[in-house]
Each structure stands twice: as C-alpha cells, then as structure tokens.
Amino acid sequence: MGKGDKKTKxxxxxxxxxxxxxxxxxxxxxxxxPAVEEAK
Structure with a gap:
C-alpha cells in the first residue's frame, strides 16, 4: 500500500x-x- 493506492490516505x-x-x-x-457555564 502506498502512493498509487486509491484506498489509502x-x-x-x-x-x-x-x-x-x-x-x-x-x-x-x-x-x-458546548460551553460550560459555572453556577453562581
């Protein structure tokens, strides 16, 4: 698997x-x- 293989990154x-x-x-x-708000 290498540069010529379409299926690899x-x-x-x-x-x-x-x-x-x-x-x-x-x-x-x-x-x-999601942003977490602190309780007062």
Missing part, C-alpha cells in the same frame, strides 16, 4: 483526492464542545 494525498479515508471538511468531522 497516502494515496489520496498523492492524487489530491478526498473521501472517507481523507475527509475534506474538518469542521464537520469534529464538532466543537
């Missing part, structure tokens, strides 16, 4: 393509944690 980086192995939108992949 390394191969997708070499080809410049995206998919399940290499998600394009990183904001949707990791949602922000």
């Amino acid at each position: 390394k191969g997708k980086i070499a080809m410049g393509s995206y998919g399940k192995t290499r998600p394009h939108d990183f904001k949707k992949a990791k949602p922000a944690a």
